[in-house]
Amino acid sequence: MDTAVEVRAGILKxxxxxxxxxxxxxxxxxxxxxxxxxxxxxxxxxxxxYRDLEDSDIVLTDLEGNVIAGQLKPSSELKMHLEIYKARSDVMAIIHTHSIFASSCAVANTSIPPIIEDLVQLIGGSVDVAKYALPGTNELAKNVVAALGDKGAALLCNHGVVCCGGNLCEAFLGCELVERAAQMYIYASQLGGARELSREDVKVMHDFYLEHYRHRQKG
Ligand SMILES: [Zn+2]
Structure with a gap:
C-alpha cells in the first residue's frame, strides 16, 4: 500500500x-x-x-476536512473531493480540471454520451452534468456526487470536469479520455451527430475493464 510520502510525490507528478x-x-x-x-x-x-510545489506542500486532512499535516490551505474544492470519498468507497483518487473540450460541454450543460469505447470502458457510460452551484460549496459537492453515480467522471455545469479512479494514474487517464471524448463529440456533432453505444455494450466493455483491471492489480 502506498505511503503518505509516495502519495504526496505521486500527486505532484x-x-x-x-x-x-x-x-x-x-x-x-x-x-x-x-x-x-x-x-x-x-x-x-x-x-x-504544481511546478512550484514540494512534496510537503501537499496537505493531509481527515474526511471532515480538518488539516492534519501541511502548512498551506487545502484546495478550495476540498468539500467536493470529500463528499465523493464519503459516497464512494471504491474511489482512491480524484482529479478536477477545466480542460477545454470537457468544459465546453459543461458550459453548454450537455452530457458527453457513451460514444467511444475507451471512455465507456474506464468511465462506465455517459459523463453527465452536475447541476450548477457556486464553486467550493456543499451544494456543488452534493450535485457532483449525484451526477457521478457509480461512474468515473462528471461535468460541473459552467465550470469543468471531475474524474475519479482506483488510483492517481487511473483518475489521470480518465481526465485524458473524457477530454478526448468531448472533443470527438463536438467534432462529430458537426458531421451530423455521434452514434451512441448501446447500454448493453457499454456494460460489457466496462465489466471487462473492471475485471482486467482487478486482475492486473492482483498480478
Ligand atoms: Zn474548478
Missing part, C-alpha cells in the same frame, strides 16, 4: 503531467488521493502552481 498535457492552466484544478491505512486524504493546496 500528476500535477505536472496535467500542465504538460494542457489539461489545466496556471494554478487551476486540484488533485487528491485517499490514504486508507491512516484514514486521511492528501490534497493539493489552494492557488499554487
Amino acid at each position: 500528476i500535477g505536472c503531467a496535467l500542465l504538460e498535457k494542457g489539461l489545466v492552466a496556471g494554478t487551476w484544478g486540484n488533485i487528491s488521493a485517499r490514504l486508507p491505512a491512516i484514514d486521511r486524504i492528501a490534497v493539493t493546496p489552494s492557488g499554487r502552481n
Whole structure:
C-alpha cells in the first residue's frame, strides 16, 4: 500500500503531467488521493502552481476536512473531493480540471454520451452534468456526487470536469479520455451527430475493464 510520502510525490507528478498535457492552466484544478491505512486524504493546496510545489506542500486532512499535516490551505474544492470519498468507497483518487473540450460541454450543460469505447470502458457510460452551484460549496459537492453515480467522471455545469479512479494514474487517464471524448463529440456533432453505444455494450466493455483491471492489480 502506498505511503503518505509516495502519495504526496505521486500527486505532484500528476500535477505536472496535467500542465504538460494542457489539461489545466496556471494554478487551476486540484488533485487528491485517499490514504486508507491512516484514514486521511492528501490534497493539493489552494492557488499554487504544481511546478512550484514540494512534496510537503501537499496537505493531509481527515474526511471532515480538518488539516492534519501541511502548512498551506487545502484546495478550495476540498468539500467536493470529500463528499465523493464519503459516497464512494471504491474511489482512491480524484482529479478536477477545466480542460477545454470537457468544459465546453459543461458550459453548454450537455452530457458527453457513451460514444467511444475507451471512455465507456474506464468511465462506465455517459459523463453527465452536475447541476450548477457556486464553486467550493456543499451544494456543488452534493450535485457532483449525484451526477457521478457509480461512474468515473462528471461535468460541473459552467465550470469543468471531475474524474475519479482506483488510483492517481487511473483518475489521470480518465481526465485524458473524457477530454478526448468531448472533443470527438463536438467534432462529430458537426458531421451530423455521434452514434451512441448501446447500454448493453457499454456494460460489457466496462465489466471487462473492471475485471482486467482487478486482475492486473492482483498480478
Ligand atoms: Zn474548478
